[in-house]
Amino acid sequence: MSSLGATPTSVSSKTDDIMETPMIYEAVVPHWFYQIQDSRGSWYPFSKEDSDKLEDACSSGQNPNSIVIPVCGGRYDVYLGSRRRLSVYWDEEDSVVQRCTWFYKGDKDSKYVPYTENFSEILENAYMEAVTLNEWKKRLESPTRDLIILHNPKLMVHYQPSGGADEWGATPSEQGRPRTVKRGVENISVEIPQGEPARIDHLVFMVHGIGPACDLQFRSIVQCVNDFRLVSLNLLHAHFKKSQEQEQIGRVEFLPVNWHNALHADATGVDSDIQRITLPSICRLRQFTNETLLDLFFYNSPTYCQTIVNTVCGEMNRIYRLFQERNQGFRGRVSVTGHSLGSLILFDLLTNQTDPSLENHRREKASTLKAETQIRNQTLREVLQELELTELSSMFEKEMMDTEALCMCTEQDLKDMGIPLGPRKKILHHIQHREQPKDCDCPTQYTTHPSDVNQPPLSSGSTFNMVNYEYFDVGIGQVKINYPQLSFHPEIFFAWGSPIGMFLTVRGLKRIDPKYQFPTCKRFFNIYHPFDPVAYRIEPMVLRDVDFEPMLIPHHKGRKRMHLELKEGLTRMGTDILGSLRIAWQTFTRPPVPSLPPPTAEAATLSVSELPPAEDKAEKPEEAAVKEEPVHIDVGMLNNGQRFDYVLQEKPIESFNEYLFALQSHLCYWTSEDTALLFLKEIYQTMGVNMDQPLQ
Numbered sequence: 001m002s003s004l005g006a007t008p009t010s011v012s013s014k015t016d017d018i019m020e021t022p023m024i025y026e027a028v029v030p031h032w033f034y035q036i037q038d039s040r041g042s043w044y045p046f047s048k049e050d051s052d053k054l055e056d057a058c059s060s061g062q063n064p065n066s067i068v069i070p071v072c073g074g075r076y077d078v079y080l081g082s083r084r085r086l087s088v089y090w091d092e093e094d095s096v097v098q099r100c101t102w103f104y105k106g107d108k109d110s111k112y113v114p115y116t117e118n119f120s121e122i123l124e125n126a127y128m129e130a131v132t133l134n135e136w137k138k139r140l141e142s143p144t145r146d147l148i149i150l151h152n153p154k155l156m157v158h159y160q161p162s163g164g165a166d167e168w169g170a171t172p173s174e175q176g177r178p179r180t181v182k183r184g185v186e187n188i189s190v191e192i193p194q195g196e197p198a199r200i201d202h203l204v205f206m207v208h209g210i211g212p213a214c215d216l217q218f219r220s221i222v223q224c225v226n227d228f229r230l231v232s233l234n235l236l237h238a239h240f241k242k243s244q245e246q247e248q249i250g251r252v253e254f255l256p257v258n259w260h261n262a263l264h265a266d267a268t269g270v271d272s273d274i275q276r277i278t279l280p281s282i283c284r285l286r287q288f289t290n291e292t293l294l295d296l297f298f299y300n301s302p303t304y305c306q307t308i309v310n311t312v313c314g315e316m317n318r319i320y321r322l323f324q325e326r327n328q329g330f331r332g333r334v335s336v337t338g339h340s341l342g343s344l345i346l347f348d349l350l351t352n353q354t355d356p357s358l359e360n361h362r363r364e365k366a367s368t369l370k371a372e373t374q375i376r377n378q379t380l381r382e383v384l385q386e387l388e389l390t391e392l393s394s395m396f397e398k399e400m401m402d403t404e405a406l407c408m409c410t411e412q413d414l415k416d417m418g419i420p421l422g423p424r425k426k427i428l429h430h431i432q433h434r435e436q437p438k439d440c441d442c443p444t445q446y447t448t449h450p451s452d453v454n455q456p457p458l459s460s461g462s463t464f465n466m467v468n469y470e471y472f473d474v475g476i477g478q479v480k481i482n483y484p485q486l487s488f489h490p491e492i493f494f495a496w497g498s499p500i501g502m503f504l505t506v507r508g509l510k511r512i513d514p515k516y517q518f519p520t521c522k523r524f525f526n527i528y529h530p531f532d533p534v535a536y537r538i539e540p541m542v543l544r545d546v547d548f549e550p551m552l553i554p555h556h557k558g559r560k561r562m563h564l565e566l567k568e569g570l571t572r573m574g575t576d577i578l579g580s581l582r583i584a585w586q587t588f589t590r591p592p593v594p595s596l597p598p599p600t601a602e603a604a605t606l607s608v609s610e611l612p613p614a615e616d617k618a619e620k621p622e623e624a625a626v627k628e629e630p631v632h633i634d635v636g637m638l639n640n641g642q643r644f645d646y647v648l649q650e651k652p653i654e655s656f657n658e659y660l661f662a663l664q665s666h667l668c669y670w671t672s673e674d675t676a677l678l679f680l681k682e683i684y685q686t687m688g689v690n691m692d693q694p695l696q
Contacts, residue, residue, distance in 0.1 A: 023153065025131040028101045028124055030055060031185035031192075033114055034085045035096040043100075043114060045185065046071060049195035054078060058099065073196040073229075073253065074326055088326070089255055089319050090222055103188050104158045104179045112188040119143070126150060127183060148181060156181035196233065199250025202332045202491075202683045203323060205316050207257045209340025209497075211292030212264075215667045221256040224670040229254045231676045235556065239677060239691045240684065249689055252680065254337075255319055259345070262311040263298060264291070270304065295341060306481040312345055313484040320488055333491040335683065336521075339669060340534055343495035344503055350493060352483035355519040380406060387426050392419065407431050478507070492523040492682060496669040500526070501536035512541045514636030524639045525682070527553070527675055529648045531658045531665040539645040542636045550645035556673040558693075648674055
């Protein structure tokens with residue numbers, strides 16, 4: 001019998017001596033949970049704000065079938081009648097929603113699981129009766145014949161049936177190890193997520209790279225963006241606390257853009273076509289290759305590149321319209337982020353956007369040219385008829401004048417012809433009106449447009465001499481497709497682990513013109529991990545003859561990581577030691593100098609006077625400090641005149657073996673606090689909001 005698990009009899013015997021003090025019944029406080037439909041079927045709590053909204057709507061007395069509550073920062077809607085949570089901006093399987101009050105957990109379970117709403121109500125009524133009457137050891141049977149025993153307010157257990165009576169005569173209710181039963185969410189070990197500020201200051205679209213998974217856990221773009229959003233919220237509380245307390249800021253919303261599903265959907269048929277020609281050996285490796293690496297080749301194909309670009313642009317426009325409809329008070333700006341191949345897609349897309357100011361200028365220029373052509377086609381008689389000066393026709397015919405000659409006449413010429421003052425002023429005004437548009441043909445600033453530029457702003461080599469491209473990005477070797485237009489102008493373009501530099505070089509681009517700037521996006525950041533095998537720098541393509549380091553992204557807790565400071569200190573120490581050894585060796589190997597006669601007083605005076613002054617030998621502290629200041633490097637206008645290559649600091653464990661962490665380095669950005677803080681810093685600086693304490 002000792003080998004058997006705890007039974008209701010043995011448990012109750014331990015509680016016989018417990019004297020129950022009279023209690024006052026208090027209704028349980030419900031909390032709302034949702035269950036994601038995956039293999040684990042885990043339940044997750046809503047934030048307190050969302051749970052309170054759902055509880056208020058549930059107890060309002062309205063028809064629940066007509067109630068829809070936005071939750072999770074407005075990214076999901078809960079349909080109260082059907083108890084379902086639906087995603088708003090992307091496709092996702094519906095989640096089950098439940099009002100939870102009672103929970104259970106087995107000894108092998110890691111999380112508590114809520115009972116159904118109906119059975120929780122039965123448990124609550126039994127608990128209320130036990131507290132009111134002070135009568136415990138109540139037994140309840142669930143619809144699945146499970147047995148729940150309320151021994152006392154602190155001890156409630158749940159037994160599962162396991163068949164008929166065994167050889168010892170034990171009944172089903174007396175077999176198996178009991179589950180722990182808890183009442184109220186405050187009594188279970190679950191972390192209630194923090195609510196999100198209702199105010200949204202900035203919207204960021206995030207475009208994934210190759211393949212359906214975005215990290216080593218094979219999570220989707222939605223899950224990875226959720227992680228990055230959570231990291232940014234935590235950093236807002238830590239580094240923008242003062243601005244939050246003063247209600248200067250709300251939060252930044254991050255939304256995913258998925259193009260992989262559209263490319264590999266049945267509509268394109270590409271997966272079935274590839275499957276027909278795939279060899280049967282090493283199936284899993286070939287499947288991985290087909291789902292991920294082939295995306296690079298698809299993007300270099302005109303057919304599938306058009307599908308990818310249309311999907312990315314169309315998704316961002318669709319989500320932006322929907323976001324504006326659901327957040328009508330939103331007055332912030334929009335930025336875009338691309339990881340890996342996603343950054344190249346955004347680079348090509350932004351390169352082919354149209355600057356509206358330039359578009360208006362081109363239209364004005366076209367209308368001016370059209371009007372000027374019409375005027376030049378007019379005969380002199382038609383001009384005089386328009387000015388109601390037909391009586392002067394004979395005078396102009398006598399001088400053999402035509403329309404072009406009339407445009408060259410000055411006031412003195414007309415006066416010499418005997419034209420009266422009134423008609424003379426009419427003719428001069430007409431000429432000036434014709435010539436005025438010519439003075440406005442040149443824009444006041446450097447601008448470019450896909451259809452107007454003969455010399456691409458991204459200077460290329462001779463590689464493209466035999467290739468005919470349609471768009472202004474001919475200098476960067478893109479395939480010939482029609483690039484759609486975004487319905488917004490991005491504030492900042494962030495690139496993560498980006499192969500943009502490599503692709504531009506492979507396309508034949510040797511140099512980026514320092515004057516080049518995206519037509520509709522003025523800021524750009526190329527962020528990468530030092531061990532990322534896919535990432536490449538871009539600044540050296542602007543300044544080809546200058547060797548300089550990228551900008552180091554500060555650690556989110558300030559300063560550099562300790563191992564990097566130690567490495568720099570050891571490097572400086574090694575340099576100093578080598579320098580000392582070199583001087584000592586030169587002194588040791590120097591040939592002996594023959595003895596000289598003692599110098600005369602005049603020679604001694606001369607030699608002393610020729611010595612440089614002491615202050616010239618020893619560098620002044622102020623001068624040394626000035627020399628240590630970082631030199632400003634002009635890297636062109638791609639980031640509005642500022643640096644744009646930014647490198648993360650590797651972790652101490654990563655520095656032991658670069659190759660071991662290479663793959664992880666390419667996927668680390670989604671959970672990188674340093675990257676998220678750089679996002680927040682640059683975004684809020686555009687709004688005039690700075691961090692509480694600048695990072696060193």
